[in-house]
Amino acid sequence: MEKKLTPEVISAYYEKKFPVERFMAFIGLSNFKNREFGFVVGEHNRFVRNISFQNTEKMLEFMVKNSVKDAYVGAVFDTPPSKEHPIQKIKWNYREFIYDIDIDEYDLVRTCGCQGAQYCKECWSLVQDATVFIDKTMREDFGFHDIIWIFSGRRGVHGWVRNPIIQKFDKNQRVAILDYLTFIHDEKRSQSIDEIPNESKPLRNRIYALTAKSYLEKITPKKLHEFGISVNKAKDIIKQVQNSDDFDHTKYNILIPNDSAVRKKLSSEIILRRYPRIDRKVTMDTNRVSRMPYSIHGKTGQIAIEIKDIKNFYPDSAPTVWEALM
Amino acid sequence: MSAELPDWYVLKDPGDITLDVDNWYKFAETRLERFLAEDDWIINRPSWMSDDDWVSTISEEIGGHFLLRLAVSTDPRLSSWLVEVEGDLFEFRFISSNKSEERIQVLKDLYGKDNVKTTEEINDLFKINLNREFNLADSVYRSSKYTKSKQKYGSRVKVLDTRLAVRFHKIPKVVGAKKALLYQGWGIVRLADIRLSVKREFEKQLKEIIEKSKVLIEKDEELEATVKPIKDRISKIARSTRYSGDFKNLGFADGDEIHTKPDIFPPCIQELVATLQAKGHLSHVENWQLGTFLKRIGMSVDDQLRFWYSNSIDNVGMSFEEFVQRVGYQINHIYGKTGGGVDYDPPSCKTCINGYYCYWAHKKLEDINEDIKVKMSKRNNDVVGKAIEEISRLIINQRYQSACARYFTLLTGWKVRGFQINHMLKYSQDAYKRFYKKKETAANNSKTNDKQKKA
Numbered sequence: 001m002e003k004k005l006t007p008e009v010i011s012a013y014y015e016k017k018f019p020v021e022r023f024m025a026f027i028g029l030s031n032f033k034n035r036e037f038g039f040v041v042g043e044h045n046r047f048v049r050n051i052s053f054q055n056t057e058k059m060l061e062f063m064v065k066n067s068v069k070d071a072y073v074g075a076v077f078d079t080p081p082s083k084e085h086p087i088q089k090i091k092w093n094y095r096e097f098i099y100d101i102d103i104d105e106y107d108l109v110r111t112c113g114c115q116g117a118q119y120c121k122e123c124w125s126l127v128q129d130a131t132v133f134i135d136k137t138m139r140e141d142f143g144f145h146d147i148i149w150i151f152s153g154r155r156g157v158h159g160w161v162r163n164p165i166i167q168k169f170d171k172n173q174r175v176a177i178l179d180y181l182t183f184i185h186d187e188k189r190s191q192s193i194d195e196i197p198n199e200s201k202p203l204r205n206r207i208y209a210l211t212a213k214s215y216l217e218k219i220t221p222k223k224l225h226e227f228g229i230s231v232n233k234a235k236d237i238i239k240q241v242q243n244s245d246d247f248d249h250t251k252y253n254i255l256i257p258n259d260s261a262v263r264k265k266l267s268s269e270i271i272l273r274r275y276p277r278i279d280r281k282v283t284m285d286t287n288r289v290s291r292m293p294y295s296i297h298g299k300t301g302q303i304a305i306e307i308k309d310i311k312n313f314y315p316d317s318a319p320t321v322w323e324a325l326m
Numbered sequence: 327m328s329a330e331l332p333d334w335y336v337l338k339d340p341g342d343i344t345l346d347v348d349n350w351y352k353f354a355e356t357r358l359e360r361f362l363a364e365d366d367w368i369i370n371r372p373s374w375m376s377d378d379d380w381v382s383t384i385s386e387e388i389g390g391h392f393l394l395r396l397a398v399s400t401d402p403r404l405s406s407w408l409v410e411v412e413g414d415l416f417e418f419r420f421i422s423s424n425k426s427e428e429r430i431q432v433l434k435d436l437y438g439k440d441n442v443k444t445t446e447e448i449n450d451l452f453k454i455n456l457n458r459e460f461n462l463a464d465s466v467y468r469s470s471k472y473t474k475s476k477q478k479y480g481s482r483v484k485v486l487d488t489r490l491a492v493r494f495h496k497i498p499k500v501v502g503a504k505k506a507l508l509y510q511g512w513g514i515v516r517l518a519d520i521r522l523s524v525k526r527e528f529e530k531q532l533k534e535i536i537e538k539s540k541v542l543i544e545k546d547e548e549l550e551a552t553v554k555p556i557k558d559r560i561s562k563i564a565r566s567t568r569y570s571g572d573f574k575n576l577g578f579a580d581g582d583e584i585h586t587k588p589d590i591f592p593p594c595i596q597e598l599v600a601t602l603q604a605k606g607h608l609s610h611v612e613n614w615q616l617g618t619f620l621k622r623i624g625m626s627v628d629d630q631l632r633f634w635y636s637n638s639i640d641n642v643g644m645s646f647e648e649f650v651q652r653v654g655y656q657i658n659h660i661y662g663k664t665g666g667g668v669d670y671d672p673p674s675c676k677t678c679i680n681g682y683y684c685y686w687a688h689k690k691l692e693d694i695n696e697d698i699k700v701k702m703s704k705r706n707n708d709v710v711g712k713a714i715e716e717i718s719r720l721i722i723n724q725r726y727q728s729a730c731a732r733y734f735t736l737l738t739g740w741k742v743r744g745f746q747i748n749h750m751l752k753y754s755q756d757a758y759k760r761f762y763k764k765k766e767t768a769a770n771n772s773k774t775n776d777k778q779k780k781a
């Protein structure tokens with residue numbers, strides 16, 4: 001399917017199909033005029049920022065008129081951002097807390113052969129697992145229940161946490177959440193794995209219930225044998241995990257006893273292979289702009305739709321702009 | 327309201343306290359002397375004391391603090407000294423208090439009343455039993471590094487093991503370090519794990535209050551003149567208890583290559599060197615700590631480049647020249663040859679404890695004990711054993727700089743003034759004096775390159 005994303009197609013989408021009400025409900029009505037937007041426009045793909053709008057009509061007018069290739073939403077400031085009042089010079093007010101999970105973050109541990117923006121059903125499950133894990137952690141550990149997952153338009157997903165209190169968080173508070181979730185360090189080089197500390201019980205239980213489950217149900221007995229488990233025992237473990245509908249840390253503890261030498265090695269391997277990998281820069285930077293929900297991805301023509309059921313979502317299940325216009 | 331803020335809590339609104347001006351200096355002096363004595367004192371009302379006497383004891387205590395606050399407010403260096411000593415005292419009293427309601431009240435005052443709860447309140451609020459849900463009873467005994475010493479430091483440790491709930495975003499450092507059990511936005515934390523954050527919060531708020539006193543004093547010349555003698559006194563004390571030496575002139579003999587004498591390196595630096603040699607790399611801040619230290623003890627840029635080249639794994643298959651090209655800028659930066667041209671000093675002990683590397687704060691207690699035993703294997707067992715015990719107790723009470731001082735005493739037989747090490751360079755300077763400097767009187771201070779070897 002070699003379709004060209006023409007200015008006409010783009011404008012038509014924003015004029016007729018862009019779900020304005022849903023978008024407004026998503027980012028909230030208050031202070032709309034003080035919110036920063038950014039766009040990729042024109043033949044030379046110029047990236048423009050420090051733009052704000054009186055209301056959504058004005059925003060859509062701009063997007064239609066300029067046939068914007070990519071659209072981004074930023075933070076809310078105390079005055080409307082503009083060329084004369086760029087965001088560096090005005091006071092920052094608040095910003096959603098955003099997770100960015102991209103399949104290419106897993107390049108070092110993908111075994112299916114995919115690299116970069118490529119994906120298949122097998123490696124995409126890493127993104128699905130990460131989404132479920134983070135979603136649960138944000139709800140159960142941090143008490144944030146207003147979370148929406150948006151397709152990034154190409155190879156990943158964005159989690160928008162919108163509770164008012166988190167939107168006001170400063171950098172230290174945002175980093176605290178990231179650090180709490182981080183077990184893999186120095187992603188590009190040493191891949192060193194933290195031990196799971198005793199106080200992180202909810203996190204540890206979740207690692208065994210979710211991450212270990214998907215690791216163990218996909219592994220071969222031979223590979224598991226390399227950790228010092230007999231092949232027969234390995235086969236048994238795998239079968240039990242595959243057949244378990246309510247696998248949890250208690251079951252993990254029974255299968256892989258806590259004091260065994262195997263356990264420590266296996267736990268780090270599980271984290272290394274399947275634990276969520278988050279792009280920290282995106283979450284930490286409160287001035288960053290993120291892809292506008294329901295907008296078109298300029299390279300793929302896919303729509304950044306809301307993901308209701310990540311377990312059944314694949315990048316090709318997101319509609320393209322051409323489908324939307326049909 | 328049954329529970330109230332404790333009387334020793336100096337951030338509390340004192341209500342109406344009247345201080346007799348004639349007694350001002352006496353109150354301020356009393357408090358200063360106690361700080362000077364490094365004596366963390368508790369104020370508890372003795373059963374026999376009358377109401378009036380108790381009120382005046384409190385007034386003296388709080389009054390003394392207010393005067394010190396006023397006196398330091400116009401000098402940032404003095405106010406940071408006061409914040410530091412008041413912070414230590416606060417921490418001590420907070421931990422020593424045997425009334426848990428008192429602690430909750432203090433935390434509510436520091437973090438906001440809706441941000442602190444008891445674990446029982448959390449259980450009620452969420453209809454849950456945290457102990458059962460997360461099997462908390464076992465973790466206290468199995469995990470804590472105090473296990474071995476538990477009998478010895480009984481009651482304090484028990485207090486430190488108690489849990490309470492603080493909203494997670496009020497204690498970001500603790501959450502980031504994975505030292506809080508999180509439940510619905512609440513950090514269920516052991517007192518031991520938040521005491522440092524609590525202290526920092528206290529210090530931050532005290533600093534803000536002192537800033538406000540400054541306004542008061544700046545428009546009242548008479549008041550300024552009145553507190554002037556107190557200010558002068560603090561100025562003297564602050565100078566004597568903190569290291570303010572010249573880092574560029576540490577008194578090493580000319581031509582003496584100090585970096586070839588690792589026995590005068592403080593434990594943090596020795597450990598960093600050992601880690602570098604074993605693992606081939608350090609974290610960014612650790613590189614910085616080691617690099618600035620080596621610079622100040624006189625290592626040249628070139629020597630340092632060679633030092634890092636021979637110890638780091640970044641050099642695999644890389645020539646020295648390539649290495650210099652790739653990472654040389656960092657070392658040049660330390661020497662102020664790039665960037666803003668600042669000639670950096672190594673961080674102070676306080677800074678190391680809170681973000682760089684401190685051997686006493688960051689290494690496991692059991693490993694420290696083992697290290698000392700090995701290092702001192704030729705020394706008298708009883709002496710070493712006693713030192714280890716004292717050092718352990720200091721570490722458990724998070725008095726890392728004093729642990730370092732105690733270790734220095736064990737090593738050198740010299741007492742450390744103020745019983746704490748404040749800077750790694752001061753440590754090396756004194757260790758050098760002890761082991762390498764010609765023992766001579768000031769009178770015949772002839773300059774010589776002779777090295778007196780360690781006995």
Ligand SMILES: [Zn+2]
Binds near residue numbers: 119120
């Ligand atoms: Zn794949």
